[in-house]
Structure formats: structure tokens, C-alpha cells
Amino acid sequence: MTDASAPAPRAASAPVLVVGDDRAPRTGGAAPGSGPRPDDDLLEGLNPQQREAVTYRGPALLIVAGAGSGKTSVLTRRVASLLRTREAWPSQILAITFTNKAAGEMRERVGQLIGESARGMWISTFHSACVRILRREAAQFGFTTSFTIYDSGDSRALIKRLVKEHEADAYGLTPAATQGRISKLKNELADAESYARSANMSDPAERVFVEVFSAYQRELQRANAFDFDDLIGQTVFLFRAFPHVADVYRRRFRHIMVDEYQDTNHAQYALIHELTRPVSSGGGDEYADSGMMIFDAPAADAPEPASLTVVGDSDQSIYAFRGADIRNIAEFEKDYPGAKVVLLEQNYRSTQNILSAANAVISHNFDRKDKKLWTDVGAGEPIVGFTGYSQHDEAQFIADEIETLHRAGVDYNQIAVFYRTNSQSRALEEIFIRAAVPYKIMGGTKFYERAEIKDALAYLVAIANPADEMALRRIINRPRRGIGDVTIETIARYAQSEQITFRDALANASAIGVGPKIQQAISRLDAVLAEAAEIMLPASGELAPPTAVAEGLQLLLNKSGYYDALRASKDPQDEARVENLDELVAVTREFARNNPEGTLLDFLTEVALVSDADDLEDASGSVSLMTLHTAKGLEYDAVFLTGVEEDLIPHRISAGEPGGPQEERRLFYVGITRARKRLYLSLAMTRAQFGEVTVAMPSRFLQEIPSDLLEWRQSPGDVNSRRGTQSRALNARRPGGGSGFGTGKRYGDDLVPLAKRSPSGSGGSIDKFANRIPAKVRDNGDLELAQGDRIRHDDFGEGRVDAVTGEGAKRVAHVRFDGAGMKKLLIKIAPITKL
DNA sequence: AGGGCCCCCATTTTT
DNA sequence: TGGGGGCCCT
Numbered sequence: 001m002t003d004a005s006a007p008a009p010r011a012a013s014a015p016v017l018v019v020g021d022d023r024a025p026r027t028g029g030a031a032p033g034s035g036p037r038p039d040d041d042l043l044e045g046l047n048p049q050q051r052e053a054v055t056y057r058g059p060a061l062l063i064v065a066g067a068g069s070g071k072t073s074v075l076t077r078r079v080a081s082l083l084r085t086r087e088a089w090p091s092q093i094l095a096i097t098f099t100n101k102a103a104g105e106m107r108e109r110v111g112q113l114i115g116e117s118a119r120g121m122w123i124s125t126f127h128s129a130c131v132r133i134l135r136r137e138a139a140q141f142g143f144t145t146s147f148t149i150y151d152s153g154d155s156r157a158l159i160k161r162l163v164k165e166h167e168a169d170a171y172g173l174t175p176a177a178t179q180g181r182i183s184k185l186k187n188e189l190a191d192a193e194s195y196a197r198s199a200n201m202s203d204p205a206e207r208v209f210v211e212v213f214s215a216y217q218r219e220l221q222r223a224n225a226f227d228f229d230d231l232i233g234q235t236v237f238l239f240r241a242f243p244h245v246a247d248v249y250r251r252r253f254r255h256i257m258v259d260e261y262q263d264t265n266h267a268q269y270a271l272i273h274e275l276t277r278p279v280s281s282g283g284g285d286e287y288a289d290s291g292m293m294i295f296d297a298p299a300a301d302a303p304e305p306a307s308l309t310v311v312g313d314s315d316q317s318i319y320a321f322r323g324a325d326i327r328n329i330a331e332f333e334k335d336y337p338g339a340k341v342v343l344l345e346q347n348y349r350s351t352q353n354i355l356s357a358a359n360a361v362i363s364h365n366f367d368r369k370d371k372k373l374w375t376d377v378g379a380g381e382p383i384v385g386f387t388g389y390s391q392h393d394e395a396q397f398i399a400d401e402i403e404t405l406h407r408a409g410v411d412y413n414q415i416a417v418f419y420r421t422n423s424q425s426r427a428l429e430e431i432f433i434r435a436a437v438p439y440k441i442m443g444g445t446k447f448y449e450r451a452e453i454k455d456a457l458a459y460l461v462a463i464a465n466p467a468d469e470m471a472l473r474r475i476i477n478r479p480r481r482g483i484g485d486v487t488i489e490t491i492a493r494y495a496q497s498e499q500i501t502f503r504d505a506l507a508n509a510s511a512i513g514v515g516p517k518i519q520q521a522i523s524r525l526d527a528v529l530a531e532a533a534e535i536m537l538p539a540s541g542e543l544a545p546p547t548a549v550a551e552g553l554q555l556l557l558n559k560s561g562y563y564d565a566l567r568a569s570k571d572p573q574d575e576a577r578v579e580n581l582d583e584l585v586a587v588t589r590e591f592a593r594n595n596p597e598g599t600l601l602d603f604l605t606e607v608a609l610v611s612d613a614d615d616l617e618d619a620s621g622s623v624s625l626m627t628l629h630t631a632k633g634l635e636y637d638a639v640f641l642t643g644v645e646e647d648l649i650p651h652r653i654s655a656g657e658p659g660g661p662q663e664e665r666r667l668f669y670v671g672i673t674r675a676r677k678r679l680y681l682s683l684a685m686t687r688a689q690f691g692e693v694t695v696a697m698p699s700r701f702l703q704e705i706p707s708d709l710l711e712w713r714q715s716p717g718d719v720n721s722r723r724g725t726q727s728r729a730l731n732a733r734r735p736g737g738g739s740g741f742g743t744g745k746r747y748g749d750d751l752v753p754l755a756k757r758s759p760s761g762s763g764g765s766i767d768k769f770a771n772r773i774p775a776k777v778r779d780n781g782d783l784e785l786a787q788g789d790r791i792r793h794d795d796f797g798e799g800r801v802d803a804v805t806g807e808g809a810k811r812v813a814h815v816r817f818d819g820a821g822m823k824k825l826l827i828k829i830a831p832i833t834k835l
Numbered sequence: 836a837g838g839g840c841c842c843c844c845a846t847t848t849t850t
Numbered sequence: 851t852g853g854g855g856g857c858c859c860t
Binding site for chain 2: 098099100125229232318321322422423477480482608630651653654689
């Protein structure tokens with residue numbers, strides 16, 4: 001591959017956009033009649049639409065990429081093609097994704113296609129790209145290059161303090177609500193001032209909110225910090241306020257690509273818009289001559305605006321609740337007149353049955369461009385439906401089915417279970433543990449949100465950005481040094497009166513006006529911070545060695561007494577905290593290996609911007625459990641979509657929100673389209689929530705699936721009829737796969753989907769599966785079982801042990817039950833007795 | 836300053 | 851049902 005690639009253009013050579021006029025679209029296929037293109041091999045195996053998406057050249061291109069239509073492949077080949085044909089230098093390409101994981105994948109795949117010549121591209125998230133820009137330009141507007149980034153926890157802590165100071169809670173402003181409103185406004189590029197102009201300022205609650213908002217912004221600036229929303233918003237502000245700065249980037253980025261465009265919010269949209277505007281200043285601008293010209297991009301005079309490629313699927317827009325604006329993609333052609341649109345509808349992931357179900361469901365959303373996924377791999381298995389009596393019954397069915405699949409040769413890590421809300425995972429876990437189904441919950445781990453990790457990072461921030469008072473306040477009494485709120489305020493007042501920073505105040509402990517014991521504690525902290533700073537940011541001006549961050553962190557944790565305090569504690573959790581901190585130290589080492597030039601600031605940036613959700617596919621050998629939102633972008637051979645009930649999906653809260661039910665339908669659609677070969681839709685008739693059992697109704701989405709695609713192992717009708725209720729109404733008719741639904745009609749008996757009753761139902765009597773799972777996991781101690789033993793199980797009745805595998809607490813009995821078939825049971829906790 | 840108790844509340848989440 | 855936050859008591 002690499003050999004075939006064109007040599008990277010030499011930096012000295014003239015910066016030419018090689019293949020003809022880049023405004024003249026060269027459409028379609030494989031360059032008819034003009035001999036082999038240098039990117040021919042990149043088009044191999046692509047369908048005509050995909051080829052077009054790779055080869056089209058013009059100012060604006062929208063690739064409407066249905067689920068599983070090979071979007072990533074197209075995008076990476078498009079980038080590779082631009083480089084291979086020498087239409088662009090790597091440095092002229094900016095590719096934006098939403099997650100670091102997606103960015104990493106893309107970088108890797110482009111690298112595979114064209115090798116080293118891919119270096120120098122910006123492939124990053126919106127936030128990382130903005131950080132890079134802001135670091136270079138921060139000095140333009142009152143920040144320094146060593147600014148830090150507040151995550152949502154940091155910003156909530158700050159807002160909480162401000163809400164308290166302004167007594168805003170008296171007006172019903174909770175920290176969470178305030179944070180939400182501020183974030184929303186920032187996503188709309190509003191600031192406190194502009195909001196105040198449009199708000200009803202005679203309302204005291206509004207006035208207080210505006211006060212808190214502007215105080216928050218002041219504090220951020222004072223701390224030399226940006227929150228997540230600011231990273232985008234302030235970059236837009238920068239571009240608008242300083243056109244000559246924006247021009248630098250407009251000249252540099254000739255080709256901009258944005259993935260998951262349907263998820264962009266207004267600020268992100270505006271950012272892209274700024275970057276694709278014509279260069280405003282004429283030739284040789286003073287900015288470039290002032291020694292600030294950091295790019296190797298050639299300074300051609302007034303080049304064309306950058307060409308923009310966006311990829312997305314409005315049917316997969318599921319993040320409106322956090323500001324994503326579907327109009328950005330829906331109105332792309334209006335925003336960029338003359339834009340080319342390419343539709344990718346051929347699906348390379350799922351069977352036709354699954355796609356037909358997905359198409360049918362999503363077609364109930366009005367106001368959408370029609371798009372139908374299709375495949376040539378054939379119908380495949382029917383979709384399987386199951387209705388449990390309870391969530392545990394539902395979970396048991398899933399566990400059984402997973403075992404059946406596994407025995408049939410499906411890897412556990414090719415199986416996923418989705419749910420709408422996190423709380424639904426509990427019942428699944430309980431059953432999976434008992435059934436010895438190996439599983440992993442995805443997206444739940446929040447390593448960087450643990451208190452001890454945040455503390456450790458606050459120590460680092462305190463050194464990297466001494467202006468960040470929040471970080472100092474966080475660590476000043478951790479471990480306990482006897483410095484309480486009163487002392488902190490005393491220090492703050494002293495700092496203010498002396499016109500110095502909080503950090504510098506710590507160096508004058510004796511002058512602050514606190515007792516000798518506290519003075520000593522402050523001085524000791526000051527000394528530790530100074531010592532660590534000398535390691536990580538040597539005052540002598542020399543470069544810190546790559547290991548400096550790791551060393552500095554260890555020094556901080558040791559000499560601050562943080563480690564000691566945890567080790568001395570008798571709280572058993574503190575042991576785990578030490579381990580977590582060790583893990584963090586390991587992360588810094590890893591960082592040093594990967595980034596020999598990496599500074600403390602680089603490390604902190606990476607940590608702030610890179611979540612641990614990025615190692616999503618670490619589930620080797622386990623079934624993956626996750627929310628539907630987390631599932632986006634992933635695919636599995638077998639998918640279980642659980643809790644398909646009214647009030648869950650669509651979620652009850654969505655009913656009141658404009659566009660809510662439609663977004664829920666898209667969420668359901670996303671879930672369906674994750675499945676390659678097998679799809680299971682399951683629900684329960686009763687569900688225990690908030691401590692009480694409620695009766696659940698089948699989701700309206702179920703009946704949007706044509707009945708011939710769905711084979712019920714146990715339909716809602718079966719379950720109800722055994723209870724002797726509703727059976728008539730249920731069996732009376734089957735609503736057609738139908739049209740004209742989607743009004744906010746309430747469900748009722750007439751919406752309960754019907755079922756083809758399959759005789760092979762796994763259920764026996766109601767009592768067998770009634771909600772019998774005890775809250776506590778039992779413990780059989782070291783119950784010994786051997787092949788041939790007869791046992792009795794609370795749910796499954798009697799059976800014979802076929803085999804015992806595993807060791808210790810993880811011993812698993814493979815039992816053939818007389819009534820319930822083969823099961824795997826974790827001997828330690830299964831509700832079994834030896835007979 | 837810290838521990839314990841009580842009350843309230845309860846989608847989805849990346850950066 | 852369960853977790854987190856706030857308040858009160860020691």
C-alpha cells in the first residue's frame with residue numbers, strides 16, 4: 001500500500017492544487033478515458049455512490065450516510081484520495097469527529113491507506129481542534145497559553161459556589177439547572193450580556209441568573225480557564241473579533257470534513273461556517289509577518305474558501321437534548337448553495353429483515369428526507385420478540401438465548417444488550433451473574449471523575465496554571481491540613497488586598513493572618529507545589545524530561561501526605577483509591593512514552609478531553625451491556641434491545657418535549673441498526689421502578705414493525721392471556737404496518753401489538769417466572785458439585801449436573817434441567833440445593 | 836471538622 | 851429501591 005502512494009510533496013515545492021480547477025467537479029466513477037487515476041486503488045470495492053462521495057470535488061458536499069453504509073470507509077478514502085492525488089497537503093486537511101475514538105480510528109485508517117504521508121493532518125474532535133487554536137491565540141484576548149480546561153464537574157463546583165454567593169437558590173436556581181442553562185446559552189453563542197438584552201430583566205430570577213452567568217464567566221477568565229462549551233464558543237468569538245487570526249486558519253485549511261454532522265450544535269456549526277468563509281484580508285497580512293506565522297501552509301493570495309464535506313444521517317440524531325441541532329444537516333443545502341448531495345443507502349451490516357424493520361420504524365417520523373436502507377445479503381433470520389412477566393423474566397430469556405447463541409458458535413463479544421436507561425442494567429446483571437454469562441457494562445466507568453483522581457489532577461493543574469484558584473481550593477485541605485472554609489476565605493481576602501493570586505498568597509503564610517499551626521500547613525503545601533513545579537516546569541528554562549509529569553505527580557502525592565492519609569485510613573475503599581492513583585501514575589508514564597515531547601499542559605489537555613469511554617471495545621470475551629446512546633456507531637452480530645415498553649422507549653419524559661417522541665424513535669432506530677444478523681426485541685409486562693412495581697405497556701414502536709418480520713417467542717398477548725386479561729382485545733386484530741401514526745396519541749389496548757404465537761415458547765406457568773429474584777445474592781459457600789449430581793433450582797426445578805468448570809468462587813455448573821434445558825450456573829450464588 | 840442520619844429524587848452523555 | 855446531598859449533632 002505504502003509503496004504505491006505518491007511521495008509527499010516537498011515543502012519547498014510550489015503549493016499547487018494539482019488536478020485542474022478545484023471548482024470544476026470531477027464527478028463519478030473511475031475517471032473515464034483518462035488513464036489510471038493515482039487513487040484508483042482507493043476506489044476498489046466501492047459502490048457508485050461511495051465512489052462519488054470519494055471523488056467529488058467542489059465547494060460543499062453532503063454525504064447522507066445511512067447506518068452501516070460504509071461511511072467511515074468513504075471518509076477515510078476521500079482524505080486519502082486528496083493526499084494521493086496531491087490536491088492537498090496533509091496540513092491543509094482538517095477532519096472533525098465527535099469522539100477521540102472516532103478520530104483515532106480515522107487517523108489509523110488513513111494511515112493504513114497512504115502511510116506516512118498522512119502525518120500533519122488535523123484529525124481531531126471539535127474540542128481538541130479548538131484547544132490547539134486557542135493555545136496559539138489565547139494571548140489575543142486575555143488568556144495565557146497555559147489555560148486549563150474545566151470539565152462539567154469543575155464548572156458545576158464553580159457554579160455551585162456562585163449560586164450560593166448570589167443567593168440564587170432563593171429564586172429557584174439550582175446549580176444543576178443554572179449550569180444547564182448556561183451551557184445551552186453558550187451552545188447558542190449567547191453570553192450573559194446578549195442574554196440580558198433579550199431576557200425579561202424585570203423578573204428578579206432572571207436578573208440573578210444573569211448575575212451568576214456573568215460572574216461565572218469572570219471567574220473562568222480570572223482562573224485562565226475554559227469550560228467545554230467555551231472551547232468552541234470562544235474560538236468562534238476569536239475568529240469573529242480578529243478576522244486576521246481567522247484568516248490564518250482559513251488559508252491553512254483547504255479541506256474540512258465533519259463527521260456526525262447531525263450532532264453539531266449551533267456553536268460548532270458557526271465554527272465550521274467561520275472556517276469556510278472567504279479569506280477577508282488581502283495578501284501579505286501583518287499577522288503572518290509578525291513572526292507568528294506558525295504554519296507551513298503557503299500564502300497564496302485570497303484563495304478560494306475551503307471546501308467542506310459533511311457526513312451524517314439525520315435519522316441518527318439522538319443528541320438534541322444536549323444541543324445538537326438537526327437543522328444544521330437538514331438545511332445544509334441552503335447554507336451552502338450548490339452543495340452536492342450523495343446518498344448512501346446500501347447497507348453492508350445487517351440482514352434485510354433487520355433493515356426492513358428499521359426502515360418501517362423510522363418512516364413514522366414525519367419531516368424527514370426519505371431514505372431506505374437495503375442490502376444484498378438476503379432476508380436473514382426473523383426478528384425475535386419476547387415478553388417477560390417481569391424484568392427478571394425478560395433477563396432470563398436473554399441469558400438463555402445468549403447461551404444458545406454461544407453454544408452455536410457466536411462469540412460473547414459479538415453480542416450486545418441495549419437498554420434505554422442505566423437503571424435497567426441491574427436486573428440484567430443479577431440474572432447474568434447467576435447464569436454465569438460473562439458481561440461488561442460499557443460507558444459506565446468514570447475513572448477521571450473519581451474524587452482521588454480529580455484531587456491528583458487538581459495538584460497538577462495548580463502547578464500548570466497557578467491562576468486556577470478552583471484547583472487550589474480543591475487541594476488545599478486534601479489531605480486534611482486543618483485548613484477550613486474560614487482560612488480559605490482569609491487567604492482569598494489577603495490575596496485580593498495584596499493584588500496577588502491565591503497561589504502567591506500561599507508563599508506568604510506568615511502575613512496572611514492565621515494561626516501558627518495553619519501557617520505551617522500552608523507553607524508546607526507551598527513548598528511541595530514549588531518543588532514539583534521545578535521538576536515539571538523548570539524555571540531555568542530548559543525542557544522538562546518526558547518523565548517529569550510522572551515524577552512530579554508522585555512527588556506531589558507523596559510529599560503532600562495524600563498517599564499517607566489514604567494508607568493510614570481504615571476505610572476499605574481507600575485501598576482502591578491508592579490503586580486508582582497508582583493507575584494514574586501509570587497513565588502519566590504511558591503518556592511520556594507516547595509523547596516524548598509532551599508537557600504537563602499537554603497531559604492535562606489530553607486528560608480533560610479524552611474520556612475513558614474511548615476504550616469501548618475492551619470487552620473481549622464478554623457480552624456488552626450499554627444504553628442505546630452509547631451503542632451509536634457500534635455493531636454486533638446479535639443485539640438484544642430490551643425494555644421495549646411505553647414510558648421507557650419512548651421515555652415518558654420525552655413526551656413533553658418538542659421533537660421528543662421523534663428523537664426516541666431515532667434512538668430505537670439506532671438500536672435496531674446495530675445488529676448484523678440477529679435482533680431480539682424484548683419487554684416485560686411489569687417492571688419494578690423506584691421501589692414499586694408498575695404495569696408496563698408494549699412500546700408503540702413495536703407495532704410499527706411489520707408483523708411478518710417479527711416472530712414472537714412469547715407475545716404480550718400470550719402473557720396477558722395467561723393472566724386472563726385482555727386476551728380478546730389483543731387477539732382481535734392486528735394494526736397494519738401502517739401509515740399516519742406519530743400523532744401524540746396515547747396508547748391503550750388498541751395499541752398492544754399482536755403476535756403470531758410460536759408454539760416453542762419457553763415459558764411455563766406464570767409462577768415459574770414471577771418476580772422471585774431476591775434482592776440479596778445468596779452464598780452457597782463451597783458447595784461441592786460433581787458430574788452426575790442431581791440438584792434443585794428455585795426457578796428451573798430439578799436437573800442433573802453435566803460438568804463443572806472454573807475454580808473457586810467462579811466454579812460454574814453446567815446443568816441439564818428436566819424442564820428448562822441446559823443452563824450454566826455460578827455454583828457459589830445460584831439458588832440451588834444438592835439432592 | 837467530621838460523621839451520621841434523613842430526605843429527596845430519580846433520561847439519554849461527549850467533550 | 852438506592853444513591854447523593856444537606857443538615858445537624860458531637
